Amino acid sequence: MIIDLAAVLAGLLAIGGVVVGVVGVVGTTRPPRPPSALALRLRGWWTGTGRTRREQRAHQIKIVAGVGGGAVAWLLSGWPAAGLIVGVAVPGIPWLFAAASIEQQALNRLKAVEFWTRRLADIVAQGIGLQQAIVATAATAPRAIEQEVRDLAARIQANVDPAVALQQFADEIDDYTCDQVIAPLMLHLKDRGQGLHEVLAAISRSIAAEIEMRSTIDAKRAGPRFAVRFLSGMTIALIAYGAFKPDYLRAYSTPVGQLVLLGLAGLYVFLMILVRRLSLPPSRPRLLPPTGSPTREALA
Structure with a gap:
């Protein structure tokens, strides 16, 4: 099963590489258009919210590491749910733990x-x-x-x-x-x-x-932040225990078990996001409209 999956992935990558190469050499006759909202959102997801190129590169490294870790987890365990969970956890756990540093950076800038x-x-x-x-x-x-x-x-x-x-x-x-x-x-x-x-x-x-x-x-927000770290640490320890004791997680090996595992993981992520929001101050809208915004153009 793992060999077949690897062969399918290799074939898709090969075909995609050929298509991208042909388009890059030949080009298209369609005139350039401004990027769509989806393209802008994907670009923001890829670059992150970092102010410097170094911060953006660190964000991109986490994403690549998450994709690679998810693929390895899928291939080793044979569980698609494991690959998805690991792929989200690799960049997600540092994001959860970064709440304190984000507020400290904001205070330093203030x-x-x-x-x-x-x-x-x-x-x-x-x-x-x-x-x-x-x-x-x-x-x-x-x-x-x-x-x-x-x-x-x-x-x-x-x-x-x-x-x-x-x-x-x-x-x-x-x-x-x-x-x-x-x-x-x-x-x-x-x-x-x-x-x-x-x-x-x-x-x-x-x-x-x-x-x-x-x-x-x-x-005063140190309490919610400690809760995030404690719950995340307990979850990682539980997953590590299951990796060494396959019988402990055998109930999730079925298709229904995979869906249940994804549901539990999604609920956990939702709760962690709520706790993280409690540990950060609410963001306030800008007093001056940013350059290029509709409000700014109307004022001009």
């Missing part, structure tokens, strides 16, 4: 935005113009947003429209709190009003209070 806002307010208070003040902050930008601040300063020095440069900066940070900082800066570019230093200082104090509150809440 602290960086607060520091940058306070630094910008201090420079503006000395009578320096906003654009010159932004360029001056690039030298002391916090590490969490260092690249974004340097890109912003570079755009301003390259005579890019300051409002456009600030909008791009907000899109790169992609955070509601950062939009609270950028919005008054964009308004200041239009009216050149007084009191920008006071506004930025007040926003900085508000961000500092938010950081303190979120840090307290994050400490």
